[in-house]
Amino acid sequence: MCGIVGYVGKDEALPKLTKGLKTLEYRGYDSAGVAVLQNKEIYVVKDKGRIANLEELLKHEHIKGNIGIAHTRWATHGVPSKENAHPHMDDEKRFAVVHNGIIENYLELKDFLIDKGYTFKSQTDTEVIPLLLNYYYKKEKDVLKALGKTLQDLKGSYAILVISPLLGKTILAAKKNSPLVIGKNESGIFAASDIPALISYTNEFYFLEDGDVALLNDTITFYNDEFKPIKKKSKKIDWDMEATNKNGYEDYMLKEIMEQPEALKNTLNGIIGKKIEFLNFSLDKDYLDSITNIHIVACGTAMHAGLSGKYAIEKLCRIPVTVSVASEFRYQDPIINAKTLCIFISQSGETADTIAALKLARDKGAVTLAITNVFESSITREAKYTIYTHAGPEIAVASTKAYTSQVGILVALTLYIKEIRDGHSKESDKLKEELINLPKLMDVVLADKDIYKDYAKRMYKVRDLFYIGRGNDYNIAMEGSLKLKEISYIHSEAYPAGELKHGPIALIEDGTFVFGIATDAKVEEKTLSNLEEVKARGANIVLVADKEEAKDMDIIKIPKVNPILAPILAVIPLQFIAYYIAKEKGLDVDMPRNLAKSVTVE
């Protein structure tokens, strides 16, 4: 949610900034801008629209300079417009600022500054920062002191980069509750919202903690929240840059759908043997026998994976599991304590609500476990334990391979808990075998993509689409429906199959498409009856199931597996159909409107 990047060094800053911005574009693409220091003056170019648009504008400018900052925006305060685009500056052009986060008390600060004679050009919360810097600089005559005073005034979350003619060749960086990494190579020093933005320049990174400030020039100087100099050790990150390319695919989403078997294989690699073992994570029998419940917290697709985790844990371990949307969890006064194991799932590891929920659970004494796909992401520094999914970088906004890997790791975790508490059983050995075999079955489902394309051709003009199922199939229905909404902008609803007749069935008309998901023999007949009910009202049914045929219904057949594992297979046709519908409609599947991949504001 908003991406920031900065560079100071020997080379021209602009190409480095725009390249960095492009890898951050998944965080937001409402507007983009850069500020470069040239001959002791700040030059800003910014506009509404995507980075390609900014690049066009930059072709007509002749900005040169070895120090600059840049921003790609997901609008929170103020519409996407040139005025609201970052960087923001004070009138005297002393400070240019890019910001990711939300300044929650900006209205109060704005009133204070207006009272002091300042005027605002934008509707953003960010603009208070350069103006406060200006205000405090005039009082203190010292940039660092002005920064300290400004940061003290800010409530909320921020990762900021600041350049100023007063500082010369120096970038100021500060962070609280929003991610910021710093990297360095022989050409210079970089700062950005995430590692992928910088990985083509360096694999050596420093991670700022909340409250930290850094001065970037020929070297990096770190300060803590009391402005005392501190030392930090860099970490080497070995990432495969190839993994961030499209590799010949038309879109990242298609590539990531196709990568799912490999992603799951990599995620489970080394975990499942005779025993289940995780790297740097273990729980003992005494602890697992002592817990009264498990609470899973996440947002969006990760939350849907969590629902399937609940299904698996409750079925196999008989431990009560609650799943909460992270933004609700914090405000529902959750009943958790030292006897609750709290699991937080986040592909990016940066989702603000999920991280805030984790901190709350930790404060209440619960053991916290993060499941994330991004190495060294913020969540890993907050949780007691971390388990990584190894799905590789997921770039498309709509999550696909992260979801199937999350469900896979949750099943592995379930088996781990079960075996520690109850010892080995034939049932758990069989499930382990099935889990390991899943990537091959995923290949089988992926091979039918032309069939899914045909369905999309039949459906892409509809206004509404429905997805129904029972038990874990309902969880799959929710994920299928979310994929469709996210990228095709078609309204869709997921409903527990038996609940449809309590209201939503009124929406079914002649020709309405309804997906039925039926992968669990125990409830299959019931779901089929519910599908008959909608068929009787004119609906076209598409059944995703592990059977060959059903009367008067189209069937997408998937291989038969334990219902605990079914989401990993059954979601694939639904991902594809959403993808092909969006393609039929000529939409940008990787960067759908209004969305961002990493939601770093609450």
Ligand code: G6P
């Ligand atoms: C955003 C993304 C979703 C994602 C959700 C949670 O809404 O668009 O694809 O599922 O955030 O993200 P996380 O990184 O925490 O899994």
